[in-house]
Amino acid sequence: MEIAQMNKTDFNEIIRRSKKIRELYHEAEKQHHGNEWTIEEDALAFLTDAGLVGRYTMSQQGRWPKENTHAELEHKLGECIWWLVVLADRMNIDMEEALEKFLSKTEKLFGK
Template identity: 35%
Template sequence: MDLDELRRRALRIHDLYDELNLQESGRVWTREEFVLGFMGDVGDLAKQVLVQEGARSVRPDSQAALEHELADCLWSVLILAHRYGIDLESAFVRTMGELEKTISARLDP
């Protein structure tokens, strides 16, 4: 699945959440609420990393939980990019290019 397919799938889930939120609370999430949700996802991801590294008790489904949290975080990033009108693919390519130049310039020749 490429980035466009991931984005389309993420937007479908976003739209379903909008429908559900409208039905349950009469409104959809704001961009600020999406950021807060993302922060929660990152916190959940951090907990799963601690499980993987042995700093928290391991559960039988720990690998699946880590996969789930990584997917949640990716979903949030895709949705935030959409909600802010960011071309994530271009931004990623540009940012990685800048980082590569910066890091390479700091490495010993």
């Protein structure tokens, strides 16, 4: 399904819920560290989770000696999408627009 056809309410709900969860984490960060994580710390957390996606993928494909990582892989994939929504929001980037531009540009590269 193309982004243009996607139900805006669904995408907006994902963004709304993601922002709310991030606000809750910000409150926990203030309690534990005295302040919120910076955008740079959020980006580093995303990269850490993205690295775990790689490791869990290797495990799922039998290339790393850890078993039963399906649930962890599923969680980290969802968490990475969440981080991208959070990062876009914190840097004033419209995630829906960014994704649409990427998809359109890439489709043109392939003649679609």
